[in-house]
Amino acid sequence: MRCSRTRAGLTGMMVSVAVLAACDRPIGPRERFLDPALVAQGKEIFRFDTFGDEKFWTDTLRMHEVIQQSVTPAVALSVGLKVDADALPAEVKAALAAGQVDLNSTATTLALLRLNAVLGVKGEVQTLGGRDTLVRVGITCALCHSTVDNSFAPGIGSRQDGWANTTLNPGAIVALSPALTPAQKAVYNSWGPGLYDPRFNFDGLSTPLVLPPAYGLLGVDKETFTAEGPVSYWNAYVAVTQMHGQGNFSDPRLGVEIIQTPDLVTPKLAALREYQLSLRKPPPPPGSFDVAAATRGEALFEGEAGCASCHAGSLLTDVNAGILHAPSETGMDPRYAARTTQKAYRTTPLRGLWQHPPYFHDGSAATLGEVVEHYNRVRALGLTEQQKRDLVEYLKSL
Ligand code: HEC
Numbered sequence: 001m002r003c004s005r006t007r008a009g010l011t012g013m014m015v016s017v018a019v020l021a022a023c024d025r026p027i028g029p030r031e032r033f034l035d036p037a038l039v040a041q042g043k044e045i046f047r048f049d050t051f052g053d054e055k056f057w058t059d060t061l062r063m064h065e066v067i068q069q070s071v072t073p074a075v076a077l078s079v080g081l082k083v084d085a086d087a088l089p090a091e092v093k094a095a096l097a098a099g100q101v102d103l104n105s106t107a108t109t110l111a112l113l114r115l116n117a118v119l120g121v122k123g124e125v126q127t128l129g130g131r132d133t134l135v136r137v138g139i140t141c142a143l144c145h146s147t148v149d150n151s152f153a154p155g156i157g158s159r160q161d162g163w164a165n166t167t168l169n170p171g172a173i174v175a176l177s178p179a180l181t182p183a184q185k186a187v188y189n190s191w192g193p194g195l196y197d198p199r200f201n202f203d204g205l206s207t208p209l210v211l212p213p214a215y216g217l218l219g220v221d222k223e224t225f226t227a228e229g230p231v232s233y234w235n236a237y238v239a240v241t242q243m244h245g246q247g248n249f250s251d252p253r254l255g256v257e258i259i260q261t262p263d264l265v266t267p268k269l270a271a272l273r274e275y276q277l278s279l280r281k282p283p284p285p286p287g288s289f290d291v292a293a294a295t296r297g298e299a300l301f302e303g304e305a306g307c308a309s310c311h312a313g314s315l316l317t318d319v320n321a322g323i324l325h326a327p328s329e330t331g332m333d334p335r336y337a338a339r340t341t342q343k344a345y346r347t348t349p350l351r352g353l354w355q356h357p358p359y360f361h362d363g364s365a366a367t368l369g370e371v372v373e374h375y376n377r378v379r380a381l382g383l384t385e386q387q388k389r390d391l392v393e394y395l396k397s398l
């Protein structure tokens with residue numbers, strides 16, 4: 001029996017001795033203790049480090065000009081950018097609550113950037129000739145992999161690091177740059193919210209991926225949808241080749257070798273990794289699923305629906321056994337895999353599913369109901385309507 005930690009913790013039901021025994025196994029190499037000092041350093045890096053990528057976002061894309069001219073807070077919120085309410089002084093919060101802050105003025109955007117209050121965006125504002133001027137801007141990991149709890153207003157609240165920013169529209173943001181051709185802008189604008197293609201700048205193809213969560217990865221051997229490598233592999237790849245930070249990344253499989261001095265990325269990877277591994281998946285909101293149905297769904301998942309043959313073990317993936325799946329095995333679109341070194345998809349470690357629709361690498365299933373319908377069709381499972389509902393309730397509980 002699999003160690004069903006979520007079920008035991010969530011429902012408070014009696015837990016069988018067999019489950020407890022499975023959960024109580026000694027801490028193996030994958031479940032090591034995390035170093036709190038390194039976690040704390042990693043948190044700062046995750047939230048605030050641009051790795052010197054201002055040279056791209058400012059000098060190449062000239063985003064500082066666009067932001068200064070036209071990105072009001074209203075525009076920023078509409079493309080899914082988030083504001084950290086905890087970074088705002090009490091008087092700013094009071095003014096916001098009283099409707100005394102102009103959300104249609106770029107001066108307010110600059111004030112927020114000065115306060116370091118826009119998730120994943122770092123700006124340097126200077127007063128030049130008596131006028132606030134955005135002189136440098138860069139991005140951090142928090143842009144795509146964190147959001148806020150909306151506790152103050154929609155898009156404004158406390159940070160939730162590691163949560164997929166499902167409403168962020170990275171393509172639309174990049175497309176604001178005056179440095180791009182209309183053809184490039186058209187591709188960036190075609191992706192839509194919650195999607196990003198991390199290979200477009202290499203192969204010119206466009207099959208965007210959903211922004212995945214960065215939590216719940218402790219113990220997972222390989223990250224990314226196509227299991228290119230461990231978490232630091234992706235961190236170096238994205239920091240150097242996508243964020244355009246200054247550092248080293250090489251992968252002979254891709255024929256990519258980027259060496260930049262000084263390397264502002266490699267020395268930070270250990271701390272960044274420790275922080276990501278410390279991020280737990282968020283529990284499902286209370287009452288968000290039917291416990292009895294989820295329990296039946298779990299039995300189906302483990303049994304006749306055959307899900308656990310791939311979504312195996314407590315992490316719900318077989319990737320640690322070195323297994324990947326040809327797109328045809330799960331009826332996936334093969335086009336993204338074909339662009340990668342692996343040509344196959346990793347069984348996604350299911351975690352916090354309720355938080356990050358849509359599902360599958362390309363977002364082809366809008367809801368968990370569509371996920372189940374997909375498997376029912378491509379794997380000819382013959383599930384009844386009741387069984388489909390039970391499986392969905394189980395998925396909502398993960
Ligand atoms: C522009 C948006 C964007 C930025 C910025 C970004 N990522 Fe990602 N991240 C993605 C996308 C898209 C994927 C999916 C890539 C894939 O699977 O091939 C991903 C994948 C990941 C994963 C793997 C999740 C999994 O399920 O295996 C982790 C962890 C992660 N990112 C952390 C980071 C960190 C740390 C940084 C900063 C160094 C960062 N990301 C910067 C978009 C972004």
Ligand code: HEC
Pocket residue numbers: 225301305306307308309310311325329330332345346347348350351353358359360361362371372375376391395
């Ligand atoms: C043959 C192996 C295999 C089987 C069987 C399987 N899966 Fe998957 N699952 C995968 C792979 C591979 C992916 C990643 C596909 C992608 O992203 O394109 C995946 C992705 C998912 C996702 C999307 C997760 C996310 O964060 O986007 C869900 C949900 C899921 N599976 C649920 C199930 C359920 C429910 C069943 C049983 C009905 C099942 N899987 C059966 C291999 C499998």
